[in-house]
Amino acid sequence: GQQLNQSPQSMFIQEGEDVSMNCTSSSIFNTWLWYKQEPGEGPVLLIALYKAGELTSNGRLTAQFGITRKDSFLNISASIPSDVGIYFCAGAYNFNKFYFGSGTKLNVKP
Amino acid sequence: DAGVTQSPTHLIKTRGQQVTLRCSPKSGHDTVSWYQQALGQGPQFIFQYYEEEERQRGNFPDRFSGHQFPNYSSELNVNALLLGDSALYLCASSLAAGLAGIDEQYFGPGTRLTVT
Numbered sequence: 001g002q003q004l005n006q007s008p009q010s011m012f013i014q015e016g017e018d019v020s021m022n023c024t025s026s027s028i029f030n031t032w033l034w035y036k037q038e039p040g041e042g043p044v045l046l047i048a049l050y051k052a053g054e055l056t057s058n059g060r061l062t063a064q065f066g067i068t069r070k071d072s073f074l075n076i077s078a079s080i081p082s083d084v085g086i087y088f089c090a091g092a093y094n095f096n097k098f099y100f101g102s103g104t105k106l107n108v109k110p
Numbered sequence: 111d112a113g114v115t116q117s118p119t120h121l122i123k124t125r126g127q128q129v130t131l132r133c134s135p136k137s138g139h140d141t142v143s144w145y146q147q148a149l150g151q152g153p154q155f156i157f158q159y160y161e162e163e164e165r166q167r168g169n170f171p172d173r174f175s176g177h178q179f180p181n182y183s184s185e186l187n188v189n190a191l192l193l194g195d196s197a198l199y200l201c202a203s204s205l206a207a208g209l210a211g212i213d214e215q216y217f218g219p220g221t222r223l224t225v226t
Contacts, residue, residue, distance in 0.1 A: 041220070045216055
């Protein structure tokens, strides 16, 4: 199946710092989604991207659909303790069949 | 607006047994996808149901089967359980977006299956 490489695997940052994470694929995708998952819960959709080059924001979160259609980036500005969780990227070529990265675990120190 | 719901929350089964998990999609959604999430990993696509038929399938054996009902709810069945089937099983719903279209997927809280 498709391989999605998500990096970094984990991050330890201070409250107030900005965060960047990315996801790369071996194949092109038509859609990228970014999710956040907290312990014992299902992933929660943060941002959806549908067009190469698209830049979309959701509050302090900003994500971009890479021009090559093989990558996507998520930035979190001015992190706060409730940003703690695991962030997953997911890409699909058609029919809502999404491939997920292995996640970036974010830890925020107050 | 009811989100995606799943039942049961937790389940413990013995090797060789069979299990059925249930999912109700978000209001207005007609497509249900099932994922398996092993500890420390991202979700892996099992299959997707649309118009009561399996439309897409991931790399999972035939022991994994499903069903979608006229009200769009869905079941995931796993036969002959193995220890390696222990995982969080997630259901995601979306709105079909045409032949090759893609739409946002919303996840339920999952069912934690433990096989002993």
